[in-house]
Amino acid sequence: MIVIGSILVDTLSYGMVLFIISIGLSITLGLMRVVNLAHCGFAMAGGYFASYAIESMGVPYGLAVLLAVIGVVVLSMPIERLLFRPLYGKSDYLLQVLVTIGIAFCVIGLTNYFFGPTLKKIPLPPMLSGPVDIGFRFIPAHRIFVVLSGLLIFAGLWFLIEKTRFGVMLRAAVDNASIAASLGIKTQRLYTMTFVISVALGAFGGVVGAELLPIEPHYALRYMVVILVVVCIGGAGSIGGALAASLLLGFVDTASKYLFAGYAEICLYVSVIAIVMLFPGGLLGRKIHLPTSTSAASIDPPRRRIAFVSSLGIGIAGLCAYFIWPEYSGYFSRVVSLALLVISLDLIVGYCGIATLGQAALYGIGAYATGIVALEVGHADPLFLLGVGLVAGGIAGLISGLIIVRATGLAQLILTVAIVQLTLAVANKLTWLTGGSDGLAEIVPGKLFGVFAFDFAGELGYLLGLAVLVIVLLVITVIVNSPFGLLCRGIKGDPVRVAALGGNVNRTLTKMFVISGMVAGIGGSLAAITSSVVGLDSLSFERSADAFIMLILGGSGTIFGAVAGVISYLVAEHLIAAASPFHWLIAIGAILVAVMYFLPTGLQGLSSELKRRWFRSSTASIRSVK
Amino acid sequence: MPLLSVQSLEKSFGGIRVSNNISLDIPVGGRVALIGPNGAGKTTFVNLVCGFIKPDSGRVLFDGKDVTSLNNAQRIRRGLVRSFQISRLFHDLSFRDHIRLALLQRDGCSGRMFSRIDSSAVREEEATAILEKLNLAHLGDQKVRGAAYGQHRLLEIAIAVAMKSKVLLLDEPAAGVSRSELPQILNAIESLPKEMGILMIEHDLDFAFRFASEVVVLASGAIIFHGSPEHVVQNAEVRHAYLGSYKAKPLGGKA
Numbered sequence: 036m037i038v039i040g041s042i043l044v045d046t047l048s049y050g051m052v053l054f055i056i057s058i059g060l061s062i063t064l065g066l067m068r069v070v071n072l073a074h075c076g077f078a079m080a081g082g083y084f085a086s087y088a089i090e091s092m093g094v095p096y097g098l099a100v101l102l103a104v105i106g107v108v109v110l111s112m113p114i115e116r117l118l119f120r121p122l123y124g125k126s127d128y129l130l131q132v133l134v135t136i137g138i139a140f141c142v143i144g145l146t147n148y149f150f151g152p153t154l155k156k157i158p159l160p161p162m163l164s165g166p167v168d169i170g171f172r173f174i175p176a177h178r179i180f181v182v183l184s185g186l187l188i189f190a191g192l193w194f195l196i197e198k199t200r201f202g203v204m205l206r207a208a209v210d211n212a213s214i215a216a217s218l219g220i221k222t223q224r225l226y227t228m229t230f231v232i233s234v235a236l237g238a239f240g241g242v243v244g245a246e247l248l249p250i251e252p253h254y255a256l257r258y259m260v261v262i263l264v265v266v267c268i269g270g271a272g273s274i275g276g277a278l279a280a281s282l283l284l285g286f287v288d289t290a291s292k293y294l295f296a297g298y299a300e301i302c303l304y305v306s307v308i309a310i311v312m313l314f315p316g317g318l319l320g321r322k323i324h325l326p327t328s329t330s331a332a333s334i335d336p337p338r339r340r341i342a343f344v345s346s347l348g349i350g351i352a353g354l355c356a357y358f359i360w361p362e363y364s365g366y367f368s369r370v371v372s373l374a375l376l377v378i379s380l381d382l383i384v385g386y387c388g389i390a391t392l393g394q395a396a397l398y399g400i401g402a403y404a405t406g407i408v409a410l411e412v413g414h415a416d417p418l419f420l421l422g423v424g425l426v427a428g429g430i431a432g433l434i435s436g437l438i439i440v441r442a443t444g445l446a447q448l449i450l451t452v453a454i455v456q457l458t459l460a461v462a463n464k465l466t467w468l469t470g471g472s473d474g475l476a477e478i479v480p481g482k483l484f485g486v487f488a489f490d491f492a493g494e495l496g497y498l499l500g501l502a503v504l505v506i507v508l509l510v511i512t513v514i515v516n517s518p519f520g521l522l523c524r525g526i527k528g529d530p531v532r533v534a535a536l537g538g539n540v541n542r543t544l545t546k547m548f549v550i551s552g553m554v555a556g557i558g559g560s561l562a563a564i565t566s567s568v569v570g571l572d573s574l575s576f577e578r579s580a581d582a583f584i585m586l587i588l589g590g591s592g593t594i595f596g597a598v599a600g601v602i603s604y605l606v607a608e609h610l611i612a613a614a615s616p617f618h619w620l621i622a623i624g625a626i627l628v629a630v631m632y633f634l635p636t637g638l639q640g641l642s643s644e645l646k647r648r649w650f651r652s653s654t655a656s657i658r659s660v661k
Numbered sequence: 662m663p664l665l666s667v668q669s670l671e672k673s674f675g676g677i678r679v680s681n682n683i684s685l686d687i688p689v690g691g692r693v694a695l696i697g698p699n700g701a702g703k704t705t706f707v708n709l710v711c712g713f714i715k716p717d718s719g720r721v722l723f724d725g726k727d728v729t730s731l732n733n734a735q736r737i738r739r740g741l742v743r744s745f746q747i748s749r750l751f752h753d754l755s756f757r758d759h760i761r762l763a764l765l766q767r768d769g770c771s772g773r774m775f776s777r778i779d780s781s782a783v784r785e786e787e788a789t790a791i792l793e794k795l796n797l798a799h800l801g802d803q804k805v806r807g808a809a810y811g812q813h814r815l816l817e818i819a820i821a822v823a824m825k826s827k828v829l830l831l832d833e834p835a836a837g838v839s840r841s842e843l844p845q846i847l848n849a850i851e852s853l854p855k856e857m858g859i860l861m862i863e864h865d866l867d868f869a870f871r872f873a874s875e876v877v878v879l880a881s882g883a884i885i886f887h888g889s890p891e892h893v894v895q896n897a898e899v900r901h902a903y904l905g906s907y908k909a910k911p912l913g914g915k916a
Contacts, residue, residue, distance in 0.1 A: 339777070518765045519774040521754075525762050528751030535749070536766045536824065537737035543772070 037171050042290050044169065048178040050278075050285025051185030052247050056240030056258075057265040058192065058277045059233030065272020066209050066229050067123045070445060072135040074237055075255045075262055076142035081107045081238025082250035083146050086155040096160040100242050107238035108231055114138065115230050118628060123226055129390045132448065133587055134631045136580060139255045140624030147252050147617040155250040157242060181243055185278075188236065192274050205229065209272055256576065260452050261288075264307050267445050268314055283310070301464060304457035308438065308450060315446040336386075336520070337595060342512035345595050350505040357497060365493040368565035370601055371500035375507060375558025376578075377585045377597035382551040384583075385592030386515060387544055388527030389439065392579050393451035394555060396435060396458040399574020401428035401556030406475035406569040407468060414481035417489070417499065421560050428556015429549050431458075436548025440541045451579075458574050474570035478563055489564075496565035503561060507554055511594055514550065523547055584627055662725060663688045664858040665741070665828045670709055670719035679705045680716065681883040687828060687858040694873035694890075695862045698903055702882040703862050704746070707830050710860075711743050712736045724827065742826035746833045746862075748813040752806040756797050759805070759816055760788040763823035788823070795819045795849050811842035818849050829853070831861040835868055847871060878902065 060074040085103035088094040094102065118138060122131050163180050166173035196202035207215040208222050216222045241250070248258055265284055269276035284307075291302030337345065356367060380394045404427030405420045435454050442450055462469045469475065482488050489495050514520055522543055525533045530540045563569045572578060581604070589600025607626070612619035663686035672680040679702040687693055697703050708714045710721060712733040720729045723741050731739075751759065764784045765771040779785050792798040795815050800808060805816065814834060821829050835846050843865075850872055853859065863869035869876065870890040878886035878893060880902035886893055893899055 514774045516778060517774045517776055518761075518771050518778055521758060521762055521765070521778050522771045524754060525751050528753055529749050532745075532749040532751065533762075534734060535737065535743065535745070536763055536820070537734055538766055538771060539734065546772070 038293060040171050042286070042293050044172075044174060044178070045289045045293075046282060046286040048174075048181050048285075049247055049289055050282035051182050052240060052244030053261065053265050053285055054185050054278050054281035055181075055188055056237055056244060056248075057262045057269075057281060058188065058274060059236035059240075060262060061266045061269060061271055061273065061277045062192075062229060063233045064266055064445075066205065067119075067226055069119065069122050070128055070131045070135065070263075070448070071119075072132060072259055072263075073138035073142060073255070074135075074233070075241075075257075075259045076139045077107050077111060077234045077237040078241030078244075078258075079250060079254040080110065080142060080146060081241035082157065082245050082254070083150050083155060084238075085242040085245075086157045086250060087150065089158055090156070096158075096163070099157075100239065103242050104235050104238045108235050111230070111234045115227060115234075119230065120223075120226075121632070128444070129384075130631055132390055132392075133583070134628050136583075137624040137627030137631070139259070140620045140627065142624075143252060143255050144617045144619070144621030144624060148615075148621065152252045152617070155245075157245045157250065159246075175246070177246055181247075184239075184243055189274060189278055196274065201228075260307070260449065260456060263445070263449050263452075264311065267449050268310055271445075298464065300460040301457065304453050304460060307453045308457065311446050311449055311453070312438065312441060315442045336515045336524075337512065337593060339512060339516050342516075342594070343509065346505050346508035346512065349508065349595070349598060350501060353501040353504070357494070357501075361494055362492065364497040365565070368493050368497045368500050368561070370605060371497065371504050372558045372562035372565065373582070373585065373605070374504060374598045374601045375561065376555055376582050377589070377601055378507065378511060378594055379551040379553075379555035379558065380582050380586050381591055381594055381597050382511070382515075382547055382554065384586060385594075386520065386523045386527060387547050389544070390448055391439065391451040392448065392576065392583065393435065393439075393453075393455035394551075394582055395574050395576070395578035396455040397428050397431045397552045397555035398559040398562075398578070398582075399458065399462070399569075400431040401425070401559030402563040402569045402573045403427075403462060403469055403475070403559075404556070405560040405563040406478050409478045409480060409563070410475060414479060416485075417480040417483050417564055420480055420564055421503065421557055424556040424558075424560020424563070425553045426556070428552040428554070428559065430552070431556070432548040432550070432552015433545065435552070436545040439548070440544040452576060455574060455576050455579055459571060459576070462571060462574060469569075472571060474568060475563075476568045478567045478569065480564050493565050496561075500561045500565060503557060507557065508594065511554070515594065519543070519546070584623060587627065587630055663722075664691070664724060665710070665860075666722040667710060668720045668722065670706070670721070671717045672705060672709060672714065673717060679882045680709060680719075681881070683719070683879075683882075683884055685877060685884070685887075687860055689858060690856050691858045691860075691875065692873050693858075693860045693875045693877060694869035695860055695877050695879060696864070696866060696869055696893075697879035700881075701879040701902075703879055704832065705882075706879065707743060707832055707862060710830060711741065737824075740825065740827035741830075742821050742824050742828070743830040744817045744821055744832055744834060746836050748810070748817055750805045750813055750816060753804060755802045755804055756792065756808075756812075756816055756819075757788055757801040759820055760791055760823045763820045764788060767824050791819050791822050794822070794852055796845065809842075811838050811845060814838055814842075814846055815849055818846075818853070822853060826857065828858040828860070831859060833862055833864060835863065835865060843868065 056075070056078050060071055063069055063071055081103045084106045085099045088099040088102050089096065118134060122134065159177055163177045165176050167176045167179060196205060204215065204220045204225055207218070208220060208225055212222055248254070261284060265277060265280045268283065269278070269280035287306045288299070288303050291299040291306070295302050353367070357364065376394065376398045379397065380391070383389050383391050383394065401424035405424045408423045409415050409420055438454065439447055439450050463471055480489055483495060483499060487495055522533065522538060525538070526540055526543060533540055559573060562573065585600035585604045586597060587600070588603055589596030589598065607622070608619060611622045665687040667683060667685045670680050670683045671678070683706060685693075695703055695706070705714070709716050712728070712731055712735070716729070720727055722728070723736065723739060728736055728739065728741070754762070758778070761778055761784070762771065764787060768784070789798065792801055795818060797812065797815055797819060800812065805813065818831075818834065831850070834850065835843055838846055847868065850859070850861070861869060861872060873890055876886070876888065876890050876893045877884055878899050885902060886896050886899045
């Protein structure tokens with residue numbers, strides 16, 4: 036009984052924190068159709084500001100909360116003006132995801148740069164820090180404060196939206212922005228005001244929720260999934276839905292912490308996947324149809340002959356690099372295995388139009404399977420180990436594909452993140468198999484073809500990797516230029532139309548996930564063989580996001596852009612991260628935002644754009660000669 | 662035996678009967694126009710026939726077999742195809758790729774991973790022939806994005822041809838097309854294979870009458886007229902349905 040009571044009490048306070056933070060995102064998503072993955076960044080900034088105000092300036096708690104909220108709002112205004120405004124309503128959602136992730140990276144980098152990378156405390160005033168007797172146990176007074184704030188915000192928002200003039204205009208704009216504008220509602224001002232309310236609520240939630248969601252450097256990404264799940268399940272723009280979803284998620288999280296301590300994270304992500312699959316359209320409110328077409332950022336796949344030549348060219352360039360700098364072979368191996376990861380991502384993003392932030396799960400599973408088998412067998416044949424990675428990746432691709440293709444839009448994005456987080460949690464928990472947080476080390480493959488032994492400099496590993504990369508590029512070129520590849524591009528364009536041609540959309544996408552999983556699995560396997568270690572970082576969300584950034588840098592839908600993206604990313608990382616890892620986060624965030632706004636087709640797109648301009652100008656000059 | 666036979670279809674949304682005992686046959690080579698005022702239930706009818714929604718009662722027979730329980734994709738594979746009122750095309754694919762995709766899908770080859778898109782000379786010739794027939798040959802390798810709207814509508818019809826449909830449901834093929842482009846669309850529809858059964862939903866009565874040998878008028882979910890184009894304009898009930906308020910009473914099959 037007491038356990039149930041405790042679970043319910045904690046559910047209430049935790050759920051309210053989730054509600055306060057997520058309701059702002061829910062409203063902006065409902066109104067402006069913007070998936071703002073940087074929302075938790077604003078909550079985090081609020082926490083940092085409040086902590087600084089209290090700890091370094093000696094401001095009292097209440098005032099510090101106010102200052103933090105105002106500070107974040109002021110900070111967010113130029114961001115809204117410059118970066119969010121072009122996204123409202125019209126841009127496609129892949130662009131939104133990448134730009135807002137870029138902003139989140141910048142926020143993380145900047146807060147760490149200014150406030151340091153440690154966990155920040157927000158000391159409570161005596162009135163809120165004491166215990167309160169609620170019959171069967173004591174709870175901190177602060178929890179009651181949180182619950183009351185949540186209820187107050189709920190009531191206030193309900194009044195604002197249902198009973199005021201502002202609310203009527205807001206609801207009209209949510210329903211149909213262009214009709215609302217034609218009635219004389221200034222939608223742009225409405226958007227800005229809503230954005231301010233959203234950011235203010237987020238910052239407030241970050242400050243008052245700091246006891247439950249501690250303020251630390253990676254806050255912005257760590258709680259992003261949970262907040263997104265609340266918004267998705269609650270239904271964008273629905274206050275009641277967001278409250279219900281917050282409490283449901285708070286309950287799942289709290290109950291699994293009480294009842295399955297140690298497996299709480301696994302329980303949470305399994306529940307998230309189950310809930311999102313059961314309610315893809317949300318509990319309450321309406322399903323938001325995000326604009327999905329990756330409109331402007333689309334270029335043709337490479338033609339077969341050009342692609343074959345390019346594959347061989349990459350092989351030759353790789354060999355040249357080896358002969359010039361053999362001592363960098365280990366580094367080059369990393370390029371090759373990451374390139375395979377990015378190519379596998381391109382198959383999903385560039386050819387099927389599915390935005391996945393969980394691709395590292397497939398890569399990491401390939402790496403772990405290889406590591407486990409290698410340690411078990413001892414001096415296993417390296418080609419056999421690559422086969423293990425391929426099969427493991429393919430199976431992982433099949434399972435995640437079956438889950439991911441069943442949802443669309445925001446629900447789909449959440450599923451991809453939940454899958455990679457679940458995989459990470461499982462790998463972390465199965466210490467006997469995966470080595471837990473230590474990972475696997477001293478993976479030593481046997482001799483290649485029974486003749487060539489692997490050396491410490493990694494020269495053989497690199498040559499093997501390069502050969503694998505060229506083969507994969509050749510095979511993938513054939514596949515994307517096949518009828519199957521055409522069908523996938525059709526699905527990317529319009530799945531409903533493909534279904535009306537009699538095509539089986541889900542089965543086709545799942546097949547592509549298997550192929551993608553195989554490529555990612557080989558990449559992971561190669562990383563395990565050449566670096567002889569496998570760690571949890573190989574299947575982290577961050578690795579997925581990195582791969583996405585490399586893909587965007589190189590240009591999606593081109594396969595060869597992937598290789599260019601990896602190399603340019605690693606070079607930039609090498610130059611900037613040497614100074615400070617947080618500089619690197621700021622830089623990568625800024626690069627991402629800049630690429631999405633100025634170069635949506637990536638480096639590959641830049642080259643074809645230049646080519647087009649060149650040809651256009653040359654034909655123009657011919658015409659003028661005539 | 663009719664190619665498509667719809668028997669006493671009933672469908673209600675809430676308390677509103679959107680399909681009220683509709684029966685309709687389309688024979689081999691039939692050219693039927695389905696007209697009716699806004700809200701008559703035309704699109705619901707198409708959705709029922711295609712399997713996008715399930716009827717409350719009644720049956721759909723296609724090619725002599727009961728397809729009422731089959732879903733949309735299964736009906737398409739048997740040759741019951743529709744076009745869309747608002748063009749749904751793949752903006753980044755070329756005109757030819759659209760036809761290729763439809764042909765590959767029809768031949769069950771769209772899942773092949775290791776052959777080329779243009780590996781079959783027979784299919785390539787067929788694609789060329791279809792594009793030529795619909796006056797789209799000169800656009801073959803051009804992307805659909807940026808092409809004129811009338812060309813989009815022609816491509817919709819070309820896809821339907823490529824799919825070798827036995828019965829084609831054209832949902833307002835001329836919707837949004839300018840007057841000057843109308844004859845092109847009509848020519849395209851007239852050039853469709855003779856043995857194909859076609860049901861066209863249309864707002865533009867002149868357009869529908871030039872195409873159809875039979876006209877079916879739907880109002881408030883029920884068929885109020887079924888006969889030749891010459892008679893439809895003289896029919897008092899039809900005029901009433903279009904011009905004044907009308908309470909439908911089901912006629913039960915052919916009038």
